[in-house]
Amino acid sequence: MARVALVTGGSRGIGAEISKALKTAGYKVAANYAGNDEAAKAFSDETGIPAYKWSVADYDACAEGVARVEADLGPVDVLVNNAGITRDAPFHKMTREQWNAVIDTNLTGIFNMTHPIWPGMRERKFGRVVNISSINGQKGQFGQANYAASKAGDLGLTKTLAQEGARAGITVNAVCPGYIATDMVMAVPEKVREAIIGQIPVGRLGEPAEIARCVVFLASDDAGFITGATLSANGGQYLA
Ligand code: CAA
DSSP: OOOEEEETTTTSHHHHHHHHHHHHTTOEEEEEESSOHHHHHHHHHHHOOOEEEOOTTOHHHHHHHHHHHHHHHOSOSEEEEOOOOOOOBOGGGOOHHHHHHHIIIIIHHHHHHHHHHHHHHHHHTOEEEEEEOOHHHHHOOTTBHHHHHHHHHHHHHHHHHHHHHGGGTEEEEEEEEOSBSSHHHHTSOHHHHHHHHHTOTTSSOBOHHHHHHHHHHHHSGGGTTOOSOEEEESTTSSOO
């Protein structure tokens, strides 16, 4: 029977490529999204992958959303915590709202999504959790105190859940994308973006599909001995 995969932030950017790649690999896929109805509809029309709307920052909404997905597709075997936002500002200008929004989505969002799915994975003695962190959680980034802290937190959470899930057949890993050609990176001022590309040894932004292939591997049976790992895919920009 096909395994069920749930991808948060799964209808745009890196998440959309992850959803599509998992479908191609034979999974029954559900894509969660928070805000952009138009993009989600276009994504579902194009791919045939159902999109479900809720905010990963809202614990109760996550529990309800997971229940809906499981009623429609079956128990979630693979959870990809991809949803993430930026609210960039130098620290001296960063507001509490900017701080909280990013921590609530990028870090607490992984707690909110994994918590309702984890007991079922433990009972069934199988699970794959893949958390999309970031190069900037590894190295820090000017203008991203909130984002870098959230993404570094994701790595600590990943390593802890890997230890706790091991005895129940659950692997938990992180992928750290570098700068990938998505709306999020295109929103960075052009001059800043050009400077960043200059720091990437392969001399280009990454493609969303290059991250999706990492996720498909970590979700597969071939990756059963890999847990608590951080897979960096960043064109050599930061070696960790
Ligand atoms: N290093 C050192 N100094 C920097 C700097 C950097 N990376 N970036 C900006 N500065 C300097 C500016 O040159 C400026 O100096 P002066 O005052 O001497 O001119 C000073 O900091 C303040 O800059 P701004 O006036 O431009 O500040 P701002 O309030 O407009 O905000 C910023 C600046 C929002 C941080 C902007 O520089 C920016 O967007 N930077 C990009 C941040 C970034 O990389 N975000 C990643 C988004 S993609 C993503 O997050 C995905 C992922 O996982 C990789």
